[in-house]
Amino acid sequence: MPGPEARYEIRRFHAEPGEGAGASRTAEWIRAVNYGFYQKAVGEDLLRQIVDTHVADDRELTGAYEVDASSIPGFGPDRPVATFATLRKTLNVGYGRLVPAHLVTAVTVRTDHRRRGLLRRLMGEDLARAKADGVPVAALTASEASIYRRFGYGVATLERRITVDTGPRFALAVKPRGRVLSVDPPVMRRLAPEIFALAHGAVPGSIDRQERYRLRAAGEWAEETGGPDSAARVAVHVGEDGRPDGYAAYSFRGWSHEPPTMDLCDLVAATPDAYLGLWEFLGSLDLVERVAWDEAPVQDPLSWALVDPRVLKADGAQDMLWLRILDVAAALQGRRFAHDGALLTRIDDPLGLTSGRYRVSVASGECQVERVPDDDPSPDDLTMDIAELSSVYIGGVSPVLLAEAGRIRSGEHSPEAALTLERMLAVERAPHCSTHF
Structure with a gap:
């Protein structure tokens, strides 16, 4: 069976109102999203309203289209078999600091096209593009909690x-x-x-x-x-x-x-x-x-x-906001820290976007991040996946709790490193996200 690169064409575009070809493509994409989430078929009035909001939000819409559509009756070649949308907003990372955030939404793969690598392709390509654009963190709200950790996302608010x-x-x-x-x-x-x-x-x-x-x-x-x-x-x-x-x-x-x-x-x-x-x-x-x-x-x-x-x-409680750090240095240096300190942290990343060792040094609340070569003999204070660093990033999830769960590992020479990180990441009030997307 051919891989997703050969079997599917990825098209990216922005929503278009009206009656032209771009409007028809937009409408078919929205209908595919509704179908994927088991929602009622969208009527014309609601369709126009959705298109107008997508235009106002400057969303980029992505669809995966089957290259050789079957002759068996179905939705037709203009209806995407997978959907993916993104928009750029800001995230409050504490003490009033806002950092750019790449929001991922409307992620669907039609049932008859699952387990063919489509989601991995869409997510991997999209996050790499966002990182290349200089966006330090991606975010999403998940309809299923078991999907996104394998792409480096971690729960940040409940x-x-x-x-x-x-x-x-x-x-x-x-x-x-x-x-x-x-x-x-x-x-x-x-x-x-x-x-x-x-x-x-x-x-x-x-x-x-x-x-x-x-x-x-x-x-x-x-x-x-x-x-x-x-x-x-x-x-x-x-x-x-x-x-x-x-x-x-x-x-x-x-x-x-x-x-x-x-x-x-x-x-x-x-x-x-x-x-x-x-x-x-x-x-x-x-x-x-x-x-x-x-x-x-x-x-x-x-x-x-x-x-x-x-x-x-x-x-x-249930998970709400999921974060995914795309650039460790930019994300950490973009926020303020509550306590000074220094930690050498090893990060593993399933997509390879942030894998490596980082020396995080905080003085007077400001952070500096230095990449450390793998052959440097300095012992690691902490080891974690990028999902865990993303979870604790805005201070809403305890590094000590994740250490107790086995998700964060402290070095033998630094058993209190998770507590040190928790003190460093403390914010001025309990984090909460009230924006679903």
Whole structure:
């Protein structure tokens, strides 16, 4: 059987609206993505909305097309058998520092073309191109947790689903500063990006957002249809300085649902006061007895701010943001460190993009990275795969925990090296990513 290089043609392009050949190619690519994720067939209105957001995000779309399509009836040669999309955003790596990030999304391989090396080819070529462009880190959110570690990705943040009973037992121990206003959703077209920019600079692990988040906050994007969302409601937190610094987008499940429940669709907060102030507002909604949120942080200040923390019930944490360092020196030198120190680290990389030995030296919070030859006799302090370095990179995963799991190995002469690395990588607040892509 011929390999993927001979059997498939890889085409890369940007989304095009309208009626021409480029628009038809874009539409077939979007339909292939929907098919791959078992979603409903996309209608024309939703298709136009998706295309417009892809254009606004400047996404690069990649498709693998079968060179000699079978004569047996199927989808036809213009429908890709595998899809892959990328866009460039920024990642908050702590202390307000933003580094370029290469976001990977819409990864599908049709069932009748799996196990032929397509995903490895698409991922390998794409990450090599991103590294050549000088992007230090790639990121994705995974529909399946078992796929991406073999490409060097590691889990960097977690999230959990929570329900909060908002009856008489709901109360905060301390009154948050500022005030919360109910607003007409259309104003969020302007306000949502401004508020998110503040939060993006304040929360480690934050990924800059794509266009659909702005439309969703404005009540112009219902997830199922892509059209207007008549159930959308929005509350905005205003700080003591008069500046909007947080918002919550929510919708009611309907009176047939018991107990009466509000779904929290999105919560963006640049400050602890904004976060708790919005929760205080949600807890005061008349006739509502419960608020449900699928994307809550695992290390959540709300749990500790409640007078009765048992009104909050949480499901187990699940992986959210996966990171993949493409350039060790650029990634580490792009962030600030909490403690000074020096470590000699050996990195293994399944794709060979970052394999080698690195001396990491931190002074006054700034890092220098030096490549060390393999024949240098200096003993390694730590050995790990690039997936593990990617997991601990923004301070949301403990190197000590990974060492206890056997994922990070300390040298015999440096048994506390993992703890040293954890202290060096500490950030100013718990990392959390609220951007799915």
